[in-house]
Amino acid sequence: MPIWNNGHILGVEETFYDDSxxxxxxxxxxxxxxxxxxxxxxxxxxVIGNLPQYHVDAFLNIVSDN
Incomplete structure (x- = not known):
């Protein structure tokens, strides 16, 4: 999953938001x-409302079902 961080696109694991x-x-x-x-x-x-960047809720819904 890509995220935007300090002007760069970074790839992170699907578990990146698990702690949140x-x-x-x-x-x-x-x-x-x-x-x-x-x-x-x-x-x-x-969770989406408190993220520092916009994400489509479908990603978190899919990940949370696993």
Whole structure:
């Protein structure tokens, strides 16, 4: 997967955003009043909204299903 970093395109592994996904999932789960199911769209939207660059949500959706 390519990312834009300091004016250059870099190739990164599919697992590049795993830490962000896990950290965000824990944060959202902690914010729930009743600890329960979390819609994946909420998690993906939160991660994309906090990335320093734009990504198509389809990539994160595909990766998160693996």
């Amino acid at each position: 996904l896990i950290k965000t999932a824990k944060k959202l789960h902690d914010e729930q009043r009743q600890k329960d199911f979390m819609p994946s769209a909420r998690l993906i939207g939160e």
